[in-house]
Amino acid sequence: MSVNKYHPHVLVLPEDDANRQLANGFLLDQ
């Protein structure tokens, strides 16, 4: 949800488009 930098979080910097889509999959499954 909204960025709350005081909560624990993971920042994903995907190295390419395929990895970006994988990261989306994890976020949708939350």
Next chain:
Amino acid sequence: MISRLYVHNFRCLENFELPVAGKSSALLIGNNGSGKTTVGLALRILQRIARGMNQVGNLVKPKDFFLGRTDAPMRFEIEVNLEAKTYGYAIAFALSEGSKELRVLEEKLTVGGNPVYTRKMGQVHLAGNGHAKDAKFPIDSALVALPIVAQQSKEDPLSIFKQWLARTLILRPMPSLILGGSEKETLRPNPEVTNFGAWFSGLLVSAPSAYTKIDEYLKQVMPDLKDIQNPLVGRDARSLAVKFSNKKGNVTLPFEDLSDGEKCFMVCAMVLAANDAYGPLLCFWDEPDNYLALSEVGHFVLALRRAFESGGQFIATSHNPEAIRRFSDENTLVLYRKGHLEPTIVRPLNEIRTSGDFSGDLVEALVRGDLEP
């Protein structure tokens, strides 16, 4: 969920089929003028028919024919799967000879492939079922039959389909016009969502528990939100007000004084709660990222995608890289148009990638203007 949307001879859409079958969410991307919003306009015509607009002249105009080609009919066809049944509705408009008025040429509603009614020009043929025999009646060809044909019961396929189509959310919110006042209740927001107050009241009247869903989402994006009030009496009766609080105290703001982006959070909360309360719904949101801070866009889009995974369908259009990055190749559709005299072409992004026409980072390719299907 839509399994087929076909539009022919309407504005820039010629022989156009939107490939969204089986996708709980989809994103339309493409240059300005490629036809993304027009897809929403086509859906809006079908939605207005289901909401009771039956005068052809109020739905489409002669100028809506692709390149003014009035010699061929304008067609809209939609197929949806609801409660394990396939409903199909098709309507064709044509300009009658020697007249500037548009007429209905054909119309048909089917369930599981069997007709509920068919119509040619001014003749409607109601198919018989267990309760009633076949029937035929004449109708003014300047009127659409769907809003007029009477439904037998709430379980009547006609009623189920019409209600689903009428409740479809076709959104292009204009926050500056959303004031939060209401005179009555509705479950049918208009595209600009200027009747937000009525929608909010309507949702809470029909499903009071929906407030939990609204509250849950809004508190994630606005942690100091206390509650939303809609007083029934007094000077500010039926005007939404939003209360914020922290350790220092609290403040109540009239809804119209919220920022544009905050009003969009409210609309998003309503969409999530509505799909939960009276869904599954189809939501077409034209540029949901408008008015939002960059840090919010990704979360906003993902919240919508996630909510529609368990039912309903979410279709968005966007130019925003943060929104575009939250979709994948298989649910991104690229719309393209060579010029104003050409029709819109649509191709799924994964097909463009596998055909070798494009590789690498999508957003970078969009910035360079290199993505041409």
